[in-house]
Amino acid sequence: xxxxxxLLEDRGVLRVAGEDSASFLxxxxxxxxxxxxxxxxxxxxxxxxxxxxxxxxxxxxxGAESGKAFLVDCPAxxxxxxxxxxxxxxxxAKVTISDESADHAVIAVWKEGEQRLEQSTAxxxxxxxxxxxxxxxxxRLGSRAILPRAQAAALANSDVDDYEAHRIKLGxxxxxxxxxxxDIFPHDANLDLLHGVxxxxxxxxxxxxxxxxxxxxxxxxxxxxxxxxxxxxERGTPVLAGxxxxxxxxxxxxxxxxxxxRLDKVEDAQxxxxxxxxxxxxxxxxxx
Numbered sequence: 169x170x171x172x173x174x175l176l177e178d179r180g181v182l183r184v185a186g187e188d189s190a191s192f193l194x195x196x197x198x199x200x201x202x203x204x205x206x207x208x209x210x211x212x213x214x215x216x217x218x219x220x221x222x223x224x225x226x227x228x229x230x231g232a233e234s235g236k237a238f239l240v241d242c243p244a245x246x247x248x249x250x251x252x253x254x255x256x257x258x259x260x261a262k263v264t265i266s267d268e269s270a271d272h273a274v275i276a277v278w279k280e281g282e283q284r285l286e287q288s289t290a291x292x293x294x295x296x297x298x299x300x301x302x303x304x305x306x307x308r309l310g311s312r313a314i315l316p317r318a319q320a321a322a323l324a325n326s327d328v329d330d331y332e333a334h335r336i337k338l339g340x341x342x343x344x345x346x347x348x349x350x351d352i353f354p355h356d357a358n359l360d361l362l363h364g365v366x367x368x369x370x371x372x373x374x375x376x377x378x379x380x381x382x383x384x385x386x387x388x389x390x391x392x393x394x395x396x397x398x399x400x401x402e403r404g405t406p407v408l409a410g411x412x413x414x415x416x417x418x419x420x421x422x423x424x425x426x427x428x429x430r431l432d433k434v435e436d437a438q439x440x441x442x443x444x445x446x447x448x449x450x451x452x453x454x455x456x
Contacts, residue, residue: 172310172326172334174276180247180269181314184254185237187262193227193238196257196373198354200366201238204229209241209301209312211364214253219353219377223250224343224364228301228314239299239314241274243344273320276303276331278310305362308338333421339393339454345403346391346418346426354378355387356428388432391418393454394425394446401447408445409437417446425451 184193194202199212206229213224225242242250247269254265277300303309315323340362341347347357359365360382367382381387392415394407400420407415407427414437415429427446434453437444444451 170280172276172278172280172330173323174278174326174328174331175320175324176274176276176312176328176331178244178328179274180242180244180267181272181274182240182242182247182251182254183237183266183268184240184263185231185266186264187236189236189238189263192258192261192263194369195371196254197227198359198365198372198374198378199227199363200369201227201229204238206230207301209304211305211359211362213354213359213364214250215354215372215374215378216350217374219374219381220350221343221347221352221354221357221359222253222350224357224359225250226304226312228299230299239268241312241314244269245344246349271317272314273317275313275315275320275323276310277313278331278334280334305340305364306338309335309340329421332419333424336393336419336421336424336426339391339426341391341426342419347428352389352428353381353387355381356389356391358391360386389415389428389430391426392429392434394427394444394451395454396420396423396425396446397450397452399449400425401449405447407451409433409442414444424454427451429453 190202196214197212199210204210209226209228212227213221216222223246225240228239230239231237247267251265251267300311300313302311341357343349354365403417405417406413407417414433415427418426
């Protein structure tokens with residue numbers, strides 16, 4: 169089976185370092201980072217006080233000698249804004265925040281289909297130890313590595329469209345594509361299903377809203393997988409049950425798509441036998 173290595177040009181890299189880096193991030197993010205081992209990563213988000221997702225990213229712990237540094241694998245378009253927002257919260261914390269996107273790139277290492285990639289396999293071909301990690305959202309996504317840009321480019325052997333089709337097939341949404349930042353809650357974007365929220369950790373920005381949603385039974389809407397009966401319409405096309413809009417189409421590839429859907433309306437449509445369409449194309453929902 170081919171091992172794909174895809175350079176993710178749309179990802180940036182921040183470094184958060186210093187004596188207080190772990191406690192600093194712990195007090196802001198939806199997931200636990202203080203418990204991270206060196207070389208391990210977690211999916212997390214930084215929320216608004218109202219509990220909506222402003223940024224989502226992967227956090228990798230580095231610095232074997234001290235454990236006092238983290239790399240943040242984030243959307244490149246948001247790297248500067250995220251660094252600025254983290255700086256806003258820094259106050260007197262002994263932390264430095266730097267954007268390393270110009271010098272470092274993110275590469276995804278994965279297998280075709282839904283096979284899991286062993287970490288030992290992903291660590292081959294020059295990926296430096298400590299900078300390569302299993303994707304914490306879903307191990308079937310494979311691994312990722314943060315490498316010097318020239319090294320990452322030299323390793324790449326697979327087109328980004330192939331990786332996007334792999335992501336969509338596994339039902340993993342992409343911020344800014346499958347959901348709009350500052351517009352939805354973590355449950356809506358499946359962060360709770362993708363190991364992006366720790367419901368046992370202490371306070372963080374927006375925690376009360378997330379906890380309340382979790383304990384009242386979850387979300388009214390979620391990003392779900394769809395199978396398309398024809399060519400995918402444009403992203404943003406409404407998903408209809410009859411004439412009623414019940415969702416919005418996100419990314420699509422190879423006959424599959426992701427869509428942000430009202431779960432109760434999907435259930436009502438299925439119970440009533442009403443077909444779902446988007447842009448005139450028939451769709452069916454898939455189990456995760």
